[in-house]
Amino acid sequence: MKPRHTWSALTTASLTAVVLASASAHAVGGGGTAGEVDERTLASTAHSQIEVTHVKGGGGKGKKGNLAPIDPNWKPPACWYEPLFTPEQLKAFVEETDGEGMVGIHQGWYGRSLWENHYAKGKHEPNLDTENTTAKGYDNYNIGKKGYFWRSVAPDDADPRSSACDKVMFWQDQGEIPEVPHSPTPKTLAEYAYDKVEIPETKIEAKPAAKSTVNLPTWVWLDKGTFKDVKVRAELPNTGLWAETTAKPKSLHLEPGTADSETFPASGECKINEDGSIGTPYTKGKSKQDPPCGIKYLRATDGKPFQLKASITWEISWEGTGGAGDTMPDGTFETTQDMNVQEIQSINR
Structure with missing residues (x-):
């Protein structure tokens, strides 16, 4: 032949x-x-x-996913x-x-x-x-x-x-x-590692959890330590090249799943607190107060729940061979959960 x-x-x-x-x-x-x-x-x-090692975070047995770069023009x-x-x-x-x-x-x-x-x-x-x-x-x-x-x-x-x-x-x-x-280059490996970062899926805490009420705020929060930094190391054998890419949680963005709603703050962007938590846990007596992070639904669901989307934004940075290092575009990871909303029934006598 x-x-x-x-x-x-x-x-x-x-x-x-x-x-x-x-x-x-x-x-x-x-x-x-x-x-x-x-x-x-x-x-x-x-x-x-390229050898990839998950150095920090992203552990556990639950569902995980990869980050989506916020910049649509950025690609590894x-x-x-x-x-x-x-x-x-x-x-x-x-x-x-x-x-x-x-x-x-x-x-x-x-x-x-x-x-x-x-x-x-x-x-x-x-x-x-x-x-x-x-x-x-x-x-x-x-x-x-x-x-x-x-x-x-x-x-x-x-x-x-x-x-x-x-x-x-x-x-x-x-x-x-x-x-x-x-x-x-070290940057090549850092960008390769970006695509290997695995973020654990975590359900946000909401109060009331089972069913929200029309015109009453639903408080949303994530406890301290729920989201932690995730670090991935990439090494290319026989070159001496390596890089570590770190994803650090930055903020939580809420999309209620319907236009008949309000978000707190109005932008829907809840910043991470100094202690690593997001928002403030609901406590008894706050049902009519506006939460630092939350949602108010203006109409009830009718058999089909609203799909609340919660997107965490992660800051991305890297370091590598020879002291190289920089930042890369922020990434997002989105989860969705059902939100049932009820109407308060009152009887006039």
């Missing part, structure tokens, strides 16, 4: 049939500091070796490059798979001679870019040198932005980060 390049945007699912079933695996990097890499790794366009990186194989590992990969896999997110090589010609015999190959640049060939997989062959990865290979990482898998000396567009 003639060796072939595949230039189209292949997905992981479409590659399953061409991956061989060899069980052999090789540890990436000296000393096996990263995870295991086998032929499926190279064939998978969406596989990243669509692609970057990562170290994948040492010279010895790449040679073993080619021999064991007979040359079946990906040299880039959207570039598959199928045929052992393609790999051998480029990585062992010095043949140049074109990169998959609009500038028509050339990837220079290598001698004997660079065996004897210290370093890694780097390959592009993408969380979602169907994202059109992922085509920006268009270089054929290339060499970089050990201890160095490639000076090419879309090389990983």
Whole structure:
């Protein structure tokens, strides 16, 4: 069978049939500091070796969810490059798979001679870019040198932005980060970690809880410690790069679920108190007072409860390798709960 390049945007699912079933695996990097890499790794366009650790918060067994950035234009990186194989590992990969896999997110090589010609015999190959640049060939997989062959990865290979990482898998000396567009940085890892932050779903406290009354305020609050900071760490093996992304609760926003209502404050935005709580718990005798955080419904429900939406806004910051750090757009996490509202019945005599 003639060796072939595949230039189209292949997905992981479409590659399953061409991956061989060899069980052999090789540890990436000296000393096996990263995870295991086998032929499926190279064939998978969406596989990243970034290691994610939930350092703080977000625990428990309840339902969790990811933050949604408030800025609709902000998106995490669509692609970057990562170290994948040492010279010895790449040679073993080619021999064991007979040359079946990906040299880039959207570039598959199928045929052992393609790999051998480029990585062992010095043949140049074109990169998959609009500038028509050339990837220079290598001698004997660079065996004897210290370093890694780097390959592009993408969380979602169907994202059109992922085509920006268009270089054929290339060499970089050990201890160095490639000076090419879309090389990983601490910020890359921080943004990757942002997408991994898991926020626990917590039902807000409301009084009266079971059923509100028309024209009487419903007090809403969250006790101190209900929401805590959440921190996620992301590390890219064999690069020395790391970042920790922290989400800190900032405010609670209420949407009553009907226009026939009022919110307290009028903006519906309840700030977090100095002690970490939100609002003030209801106590007996306050039924007619306006709460610092709450809702007043102006009409009763008729068999179908209103859907009260409670959105927590989280401030996002990060720190990483070399003292790097900054902020990122705030994120939100929304929960919904039923609110039944009754009409007070009175009898005139």
